[in-house]
Amino acid sequence: MNRKLSQKIAFWIFRILGWAVVGILLWILGFIVYNGIGVISLEFIFDSPRNGMLEGGIFPAIVGTFCLIIGSMIVAFPLGVMSAIYTNEYVRDGKISRFIRMMTNNLGSIPSIVFGLFGMALFVRAMSWGDSIIAGSFTLGLLVLPLVIRTTEEALRMVPDALRTGSYALGASKLQTIRYVVLPTAFPNIVTGLILSVGRVSGETAPILFTVAAFFLPRLPSSVFDQVMALPYHLYVLSTSGSNLEAQRPMAYGTALVLITLVLIINFTASLIRKYFSKKHGAV
Amino acid sequence: MDIIEAKNIDFYYSDFHALKNVSLGIAKNSVTAFIGPSGCGKSTFLRLLNRMNDLIPDTKLAGKCLVNGEDIYAKGVDVDTLRKKIGMVFQKPNPFPKTIFENIAYGLRVNRMGNKEFIRNRVEESLKAAALWDEVKDKMNRSAYDLSGGQQQRLCIARALAVKPDILLMDEPASALDPISTAKIEDLIFDLKTQYTIVIVTHNMQQAARVSDSTGFFMLGELIEFSDTKKMFLNPAKEQTQNYITGRFG
Ligand SMILES: Nc1ncnc2c1ncn2[C@@H]1O[C@H](COP(=O)(O)OP(=O)(O)O)[C@@H](O)[C@H]1O
Ligand SMILES: [Mg+2]
Numbered sequence: 058m059n060r061k062l063s064q065k066i067a068f069w070i071f072r073i074l075g076w077a078v079v080g081i082l083l084w085i086l087g088f089i090v091y092n093g094i095g096v097i098s099l100e101f102i103f104d105s106p107r108n109g110m111l112e113g114g115i116f117p118a119i120v121g122t123f124c125l126i127i128g129s130m131i132v133a134f135p136l137g138v139m140s141a142i143y144t145n146e147y148v149r150d151g152k153i154s155r156f157i158r159m160m161t162n163n164l165g166s167i168p169s170i171v172f173g174l175f176g177m178a179l180f181v182r183a184m185s186w187g188d189s190i191i192a193g194s195f196t197l198g199l200l201v202l203p204l205v206i207r208t209t210e211e212a213l214r215m216v217p218d219a220l221r222t223g224s225y226a227l228g229a230s231k232l233q234t235i236r237y238v239v240l241p242t243a244f245p246n247i248v249t250g251l252i253l254s255v256g257r258v259s260g261e262t263a264p265i266l267f268t269v270a271a272f273f274l275p276r277l278p279s280s281v282f283d284q285v286m287a288l289p290y291h292l293y294v295l296s297t298s299g300s301n302l303e304a305q306r307p308m309a310y311g312t313a314l315v316l317i318t319l320v321l322i323i324n325f326t327a328s329l330i331r332k333y334f335s336k337k338h339g340a341v
Numbered sequence: 342m343d344i345i346e347a348k349n350i351d352f353y354y355s356d357f358h359a360l361k362n363v364s365l366g367i368a369k370n371s372v373t374a375f376i377g378p379s380g381c382g383k384s385t386f387l388r389l390l391n392r393m394n395d396l397i398p399d400t401k402l403a404g405k406c407l408v409n410g411e412d413i414y415a416k417g418v419d420v421d422t423l424r425k426k427i428g429m430v431f432q433k434p435n436p437f438p439k440t441i442f443e444n445i446a447y448g449l450r451v452n453r454m455g456n457k458e459f460i461r462n463r464v465e466e467s468l469k470a471a472a473l474w475d476e477v478k479d480k481m482n483r484s485a486y487d488l489s490g491g492q493q494q495r496l497c498i499a500r501a502l503a504v505k506p507d508i509l510l511m512d513e514p515a516s517a518l519d520p521i522s523t524a525k526i527e528d529l530i531f532d533l534k535t536q537y538t539i540v541i542v543t544h545n546m547q548q549a550a551r552v553s554d555s556t557g558f559f560m561l562g563e564l565i566e567f568s569d570t571k572k573m574f575l576n577p578a579k580e581q582t583q584n585y586i587t588g589r590f591g
Binding site for chain 1 (some may be wrong): 391393396398421422423424426428429431433435436437438439447448450451452464497499501504
C-alpha cells in the first residue's frame with residue numbers, strides 16, 4: 058500500500074472517531090430531550106411533586122441541587138485553591154510536592170459511595186449535623202477537592218516563571234506576587250476547574266444518599282441543617298421506586314433534562330466569565 | 342566611592358563553580374557592559390546584584406557585594422526593598438497580563454507608594470522616560486500584550502523606572518528584538534544614564550562599544566578584564582580579550 062493511501066485511510070479513521078464523540082453526545086442529548094421535553098412546563102419546574110410524584114414538578118429538587126452546588130464549592134474551592142498554591146508556589150522540595158500530589162490523586166480515586174459512607178460517619182453522626190445540606194456539602198466538597206486541586210495546580214503551572222521573577226524584581230513579596238500576578242493570570246483556568254467540579258457535584262448521587270438527600274420533601278429548606286431533595290437522587294427514585302414506575306418515566310426524563318440543562322447553563326456562564334477575564338488580562 | 346563593589350565573589354550552582362573570584366567596582370551614573378561567550382556567568386553575576394539568585398535553590402555565594410557601601414547579603418537586609426532600589430529588565434519582555442497602566446503602576450502599588458494622583462503622574466513620567474508615552478498614551482487601558490515586542494520591552498523598562506531605582510540591571514534587553522527596536526533601546530540607555538547607574542549584559546560587542554563607559558569581559562566564570570570601554574576595544578590588556586573581540590576565541 059502506498060504512503061499516500063495509508064495516510065488518507067488513517068486520516069479518515071481519526072476523522073470518523075473524532076466525530077463519533079460528537080455523535081454520541083448529541084445522541085444522548087437528543088434522547089433525553091426527546092423523552093423529557095413533553096413534561097417540561099412552568100409547573101414542572103416551579104412546583105412541588107404531588108400525588109405520589111405522578112403530578113406536580115421538581116422545584117424542591119432543583120433548589121436542593123443548587124444548594125449543594127453552592128455549599129460544596131464553598132467547602133472545596135478555598136481549600137483546594139490554597140492547597141494547590143501551597144504545593145505549587147511554596148514547596149520547593151520536589152519530593153514533598155510529589156508526595157502531596159500522589160495523595161491528592163489517591164483521594165481522587167476513592168469511589169464516591171465511600172465518600173458517602175465517610176460523610177455519614179463524620180458529618181451526619183460524629184458532628185451530629187444529621188442528614189442536612191451542610192453534611193452533604195462537606196461530603197461533596199471532599200469528593201471534588203482533588204479535582205479542584207489538580208486543575209488549580211495545572212492553572213498555576215501554566216503561569217510563566219518570567220512573570221513571577223518580573224514581580225519579585227520590582228520589590229514585590231512572595232504573597233503579593235501570588236495575589237496580584239499569579240492568581241489573576243491563572244484565574245480563567247482556575248474557573249475552568251471550578252466548572253468541572255460543579256458538573257461533577259451536580260450529578261453525584263452516592264455521596265448524598267446517606268448525608269442529605271430526601272426521598273420526598275416538598276417543603277423548601279430553611280437552614281443548612283435541613284434535608285433537601287436533589288435532582289440526581291430524585292431521578293433515581295423516579296426510575297426505581299414509587300407507585301407507578303411506568304407513569305413516572307416521563308417525569309424521570311424531564312428531571313434528567315433539567316439536570317443536564319442546569320449543568321450546561323453553569324458551563325456556559327463559567328466560560329463567559331473565563332472569556333471576560335482572559336480578555337481583560339490577555340491570554341496566557 | 343563606587344556604587345557597586347564586588348569583592349572576591351565565588352558563586353556555585355550546587356557543585357558547579359559559576360563565578361570565580363570576581364572583583365570589580367562600578368561608578369555611579371555610568372553604563373557598564375558585560376560581554377563574553379554564552380554560559381560564562383554574565384547573567385549569574387547580574388542576578389547577584391539584586392539577589393535574584395536567591396530564588397534558585399541550592400546555590401552558594403562567597404565574597405562580598407556592596408551597594409552604596411552596604412553589604413547586600415548581610416543579615417537583616419530586606420530583599421524586597423533591595424530589589425526596589427535595583428531594577429531589572431530581562432532578556433525576554435515579560436509584561437504582566439494586565440493593562441499598560443497597571444503594568445507600570447504595579448511596582449508602585451506593591452511598594453505602597455503614593456495615592457491615585459501620584460501613581461497616575463508617575464506612570465506618565467516613567468512612560469515618557471522610556472520613550473513609550475507617545476505610542477501608548479491613548480490606550481492605557483489596553484492589555485500590554487497588544488504591544489509589539491519592542492514596545493513591550495520599553496514597557497518593562499518603564500515599569501522598572503517607575504519605582505525610581507538607583508541602579509538598572511539589563512540582561513540582554515535587546516536580544517529578542519528587531520534592529521529598529523534595538524536602536525531605540527540603545528538610545529534610551531544613553532538618555533537614562535544621567536539619572537541611573539546601568540549595568541547591561543550583551544552578547545553584542547558593537548552594542549557594548551556603543552552604549553557603555555566600562556566593559557567587563559567574562560569567560561568560564563572569570564572576569565578576565567574590566568576597564569574603560571574605549572581601552573578595552575582599542576587596546577585590551579589580555580590576549581583572551583583581544584581574541585574574543587576580534588572573533589578569534591575558543
Ligand atoms: N539555574 C541554574 N542552575 C544551574 N546552573 C545554572 C543555572 N543558571 C545558569 N547556570 C549555569 O551557570 C553558567 C553561567 O550561566 P549564565 O550566568 O546564565 O551565563 P551567561 O548569562 O553568561 O550566558 C552556565 O554554565 C549555566 O549552565
Ligand atoms: Mg545570560
